[in-house]
Amino acid sequence: MEHIQIAADLHTHTVASTHAYSTVQEMAHAAEARGLTLLGITDHGPASPDAPHKWHFHNYKILPRRIGSVWLLKGAEADIIDEFGTLDMDEKEISFCEWVVASYHTACVSFERKPELVTQGYLRVCENPHVDVIGHPTTAMFPFDYEPCIKRFKEYGKLVEINESSLQWKPGALQNAKVFYALCKKWDVPIVLNTDAHYAGLVGKTPIAEQLLADMDFPRRLIWNLDAERIKEMASAKRGIQFVNEYD
Ligand SMILES: [Zn+2]
Numbered sequence: 001m002e003h004i005q006i007a008a009d010l011h012t013h014t015v016a017s018t019h020a021y022s023t024v025q026e027m028a029h030a031a032e033a034r035g036l037t038l039l040g041i042t043d044h045g046p047a048s049p050d051a052p053h054k055w056h057f058h059n060y061k062i063l064p065r066r067i068g069s070v071w072l073l074k075g076a077e078a079d080i081i082d083e084f085g086t087l088d089m090d091e092k093e094i095s096f097c098e099w100v101v102a103s104y105h106t107a108c109v110s111f112e113r114k115p116e117l118v119t120q121g122y123l124r125v126c127e128n129p130h131v132d133v134i135g136h137p138t139t140a141m142f143p144f145d146y147e148p149c150i151k152r153f154k155e156y157g158k159l160v161e162i163n164e165s166s167l168q169w170k171p172g173a174l175q176n177a178k179v180f181y182a183l184c185k186k187w188d189v190p191i192v193l194n195t196d197a198h199y200a201g202l203v204g205k206t207p208i209a210e211q212l213l214a215d216m217d218f219p220r221r222l223i224w225n226l227d228a229e230r231i232k233e234m235a236s237a238k239r240g241i242q243f244v245n246e247y248d
């Protein structure tokens, strides 16, 4: 497979999550320098110890639609907090978000992380219409039955993430990914390749995921964010977002 460069990075964190180190402007400028045209800002939902106050999401309206040549989607990485797929953001809170990644994190759950329970949680979170992306699904801390979940993600129109940061840093994520994305290929499931960047210098850079996908000859047409227009169309159709800059 030839070199992959994503056009939209749809899972990133700013200083609003305190274990991240760059501002919205710094992230957008880094995206522009990298040649990206769309940036998803997805700071942590309230169950995370590192979450911003909920007003962070309420005030998204003041941010421009575009910084430089980069369009913004102002969203959240919501936490899946139990084995029933419940999110830590209710209808009102999530209504402020334009893009929602839903992820499991060990700090945000108290149930026993047995495969049958994690599987149930992933199956159920698909029923939440606000969720756009299933975040970093291959870490060892949350084992689950991949195949039925992957089929359900596709059935409910959820994009499945391949997460560069997770592949680099989380135990088991890379090994599991070889199995998981082979199943995505088998079932023709659209994925998004995101950095989960916590620092501007990491925006848009996905060398580990790129190598993995190349090794398994993963179809480019299934990597949804190689084309930012597809993501913009999704966001427009689902939430009525207009990609015009009100500050122009
Ligand atoms: Zn996460």
Ligand SMILES: [Zn+2]
Pocket (backbone or CB within 6 Å): 011, 012, 013, 077, 196
């Ligand atoms: Zn994240």
